[in-house]
Amino acid sequence: MKRHVQPFEAMPNDIAGDRRRWLRTSAIGFGHLAFASMLPNASTADPPSTRTTAGPSDGETVVAHHPARAKRVIFLFMKGGPSHVDTFDPKPMLDRDDGKPLPFDLPRVTFAKQGNLLKSPWKFHRHGESGLPVSELFPNVARHIDDLCVLRSVHGTNPAHGGAALKLHTGSDQFVRPSFGSWLVYGLGSENDNLPAFVTICPTLAHGGVNNWGSAFLPAHCQGTPIGNASRAAAESKIEYISHPSLDRTQQRRQLDLISAMNQDHLRQVGPNASLEGRLRSFELAYRMQTEVPEIQDLTSETQTTRQLYGLDDPVTADFGHQCLLARRFAERGVRFIQVTHSDSEVQWDQHGNLYQGHSKNAAEVDKPIAGLLADLKARGLLDDTLVLWGGEFGRTPTAQGNNGRDHNPHGFTMWMAGGGVKGGFAYGATDDYGYYAAENKMHVHDLHATLLHLMGIDHERLTYRHAGRDFRLTDVAGHVAHNILA
Incomplete structure (x- = not known):
């Protein structure tokens, strides 16, 4: 009880x-x-x-500290840094001044040498009742623009993939800190006793790697459970060893009870041991996961219509579509935080060159699956209390690298949210006329995290954990909630 x-x-x-x-x-x-x-x-x-x-x-x-707008988060992570000026933040002056020098100073630290301004190869068109513009790269997502809250003024500090990815995932680009999925689990737990509260589907092992879903000094049960990794096909990525090859459930239960009794006796003698207790808890969760995980990972129960909605019938979209469909299946069963990563070892979203080819390939792989996820969540009544977050670790520069590429840009970029209590068909903040710096209603990564926690019912200043003699929080000593984006 x-x-x-x-x-x-x-x-x-x-x-x-x-x-x-x-x-x-x-x-x-x-x-x-x-x-x-x-x-x-x-x-x-x-x-x-x-x-x-x-x-x-x-x-x-x-x-919770206040009534929550959302119960769970699905984070669609576009590793490598999609270009905001080519996707959701059109810049007419960039088109006009193509080939001219940037009319203001570059940041003090840049990742690589940059040239003159480079216009977008894609046209933008207005969609929905809101009339918000979306690039030709995302024709399917554009149909859902009235559900999207487009954040055009996100910014960070680190121009390198590793530091920027860590900053986005943990709030720090210098130290090992708990991921924001782990903070949510620490604060709110799971709605399903038989599943992890935090899963990450096909995560990248580079640029932060396991630290992007680690619990650091938070209790061990707050850590994300990886399903495969970015180097493996999503259809082949499973939670390993989900069934025992030789022991039935009754025998496993007796074995776990014996292990637990022995270790509890040890704990009574030596006192609390967080590592041991976390391991025992993981044993119990692994035992319970056998009842639900095999069914979740088996997509054969999905209708052909649903499979087509996510693009599983097309080799271009099948891999990311599989991940998005898994995310919906975990979400509807009460998993608190689900991350889906789009990444590969060849292209990612990191187009220092071949911008047109690279972004075209990446967008084609994710556009239909993301639109399918939004449509499916909405049809099932899940979008109202599921917060979908899309974006990468930074954006790209409006200036050219070489003839047809863009450099890293953490100083101003776009992410978007949908569902979970945010305004749909709404654009928040702005970059400058060319898209280099966040300029209006600036949203630092700490502000993004503060807003995410607020939507989940948590005051970011009060979600703390004492470690090594001080109180830590996801937003460190910064962060402001963007109340203007709340529905």
Whole structure:
């Protein structure tokens, strides 16, 4: 039975200190108790809309800081850095001044040598009731523009893939920090006891690698569960060893009970051990996953119409379509954070040259699957409480690299959100006339994270974790919620 978490009653300092130290170091469920102690007092009569389900082994109900707009996140990560001025941020002056020098100074640090201005090879057209412009690269996504909140003023600080990817995923480009999926799991847990709260489908192993979905110093259960990696076809990417080759469920249960009893006896003798407790918890989750994961990974139950919607019938779109369809299947079963990565070892979105060929190839692979995901979520009533986030670690420069490429640009780029309580058919912020720098309603990566947490019912300044003598949070000592994008 679920029970509501109330803050601990006051107790003598020596007892209270021992209790707090024990709770902070224990990984089996008490991370959520520590989180709950920071929340406002509430009774069991609080309205259901202000609650979220605690982690799978906690048996507790955690109350969010405010009513959540979204229950889960699907992050569509375009590794390499798609060009905003060629996708969702048209620049007429860039077309007009093609071939001329940039009329203002370059950033102090640039990744590579840049030339004159380079106009977009693609035309932009207005779509939907909102009339927002979308490049010819995304004709299918353009049909959903009235569901998209286009963030045109995102910016970071690091012009290198590794640092920028880490910044986007963890809030830091210099240190190992928990990923924002892990922070969500720490704060809110999962809605399904039999599944991980955080999965990452075909993640890249480069430029941050496992740190992009790692839990760092947060409890071990907050870490993302990878399904394959970017070097493997999505259809061949499975959660490994999901069934035991020789032991049935009853025998496995007896084996786990014995292991648990032995280790609990050890813990009683030596005291709390977060690593050991996290490992025991992972054993239990792996045992429970056998009941649902095989069915989720088996797409044969999907209709031909659905398979075509995601582009599984086309070799160009089949791989990313498979990932997007898996994301929907995990989302509808209560997984809190699902990441889908578009990446390959040859092209990615990193067009220092061959801009037209590279971006055309990449967009063709993801356009139909993304549109299919949005349509499917909406048809199933899931888009209202699922926040879809699209983007890369940075954008591209409006200046040319060589004759037909663009350099890295963290100083101003575009991401978009859909569903989950954001305004649809809405463009927020702006870059300058050429698309180099964020200029209006600037949204730093910390602001993006603060806004994501807010939509999930969390105050980013109050979601903290004490480690190494200080309180850490996803947004460090920065971050502001972009209230103007909220529906």
